[in-house]
Amino acid sequence: MTLADMIHVPLITPFGPTGQVDTESLEALAHRVLDDGATGLVALGTTAEAAALDDGERAAVTETVGRVCRARGARFTVGVGSGATGRTARELAALAALPSLPDAALVTVPSFTRPGEQGVIAHFRELAAASPVPLTVYHVSFRTGQPLGTAALRALAAIPGVTGMKYSTGAVDAEIVALLGDRPAGFEVLGGDDVFAPALLALGADGAVLASAHLATARWAELAATGDRELGHRLSALGAALFREPNPTVIKAVLHARGLIPTPYVRLPLLPAGAAARDAALDLLTALEQPRTAPARTAGAAAPAASPAEPRPAAAHLAS
Incomplete structure (x- = not known):
């Protein structure tokens, strides 16, 4: 796949006026981002507020996103997992019963327990053996x-069945530079921090999983295809603005302001985004949508930094 084939959107979960999951709005949003240039969708990621959904809601979200992906020929990824290896293995095994088998499962490194590097490697070795689909x-x-x-x-890349990584450390660090400089064969590296994704694409990442691509999908696809440095700066600034408050609160507020979802509701412990954060993101989005007055610069790679007018968000709010 080319870079332009690898923009994934980790879909939000729209809620209706009474707080119910609105699968019709989810389906419409999924089609919209695919129309605008995304070629992959992620169901039940952090941006979906997956931890706040019950089993029935999770099933409805997964079925909806999977159906759209199959109809459109898009890559379908499902977020799976907890800190417990056995429970995560059972969740992975259950993917085989879905109406649309995912192309991959996105599985987080165990959180809070901090099992050490060898524990993480053992965790993923066990999960890969249990999974009917490749693991990211x-x-x-x-x-x-x-x-x-x-x-x-x-070591993770060498595990059979582990085929990729979403890299979201809140920086362009020495580890990702080394990995991309000598990447294991057949192992995909996807940027996961919206602020730093332009830099990772420039360094050779295979693509990115981007919450901000709910809104600037076509621009992200353009960046992946062209490496336009100025566009990378502007998308980085948009990412910073969308993550100024905890994800996905600002994204939902902007989607609602644009009439793309019925409410900006999020579930506790999240609180709705403030008007200032919403309006700042809307201003940047509107500017990105305006026609260019000069040809795009394609001679340089996209840079990671947000514009000086847009402060970088706290690390805890960076990843999609």
Whole structure:
């Protein structure tokens, strides 16, 4: 796949006026981002508020997203897992019964327990043996509390059935530079921090999983295809604005303001985004949608930094 084939949107879960999951709005949103250039969708990621959904709601979300992906020929990924290896293995095994078998499962490094690098490797070795689909490791160290060095990243890549990684450490660090500089054959590396994704694409990442691509999907696809440095700066600034408050609160507020979902509701412990954060993101989005007055610069790679006017968000709010 080319970079332009690898923009994944980790879909939000729209809620209706009484707080119910609105699968019709979810389906419409899924089609919209695919129309605008995304070629993959993620169900039940962090952005979906998966932890706040009951079993029936999770099943409805998964069925809806899977059906759209199959109809559109899009890549279908499902978020799976907890800190417990046995329970996660059972959840993975249950994927075989879904109406649409996912192309991959996105599985987070165990959180809170901090099992150490060897524990993480053993965890994924056990999960890969139980899974009917390939695994994408979700390395998001500022949420899990578990750092991974380059040797551990390569050990994970060597596990049969582990075919990729969503890299979300809140930085362009030495580990990702080393991994992308000598990437294991057949192992996909996807950027997962919206602020830093332009830099990872420039360094050779295979694509990205981007919550901000709910809104600037076509621009992200353009960046992946062209490496336009100026566009990378602007998308990085949008990502910073959308993560200024806990994800996905600002994204939902902007989607609602644009009339794309029925409410901006989130479930506790999240609280709705403030008007200032919503309006700042809307302003950046509107500017991104305006026609360019000069040709795109394609001679450089996209840069990671947010614009000076848009402060970088706290690390805990970065990853999609």
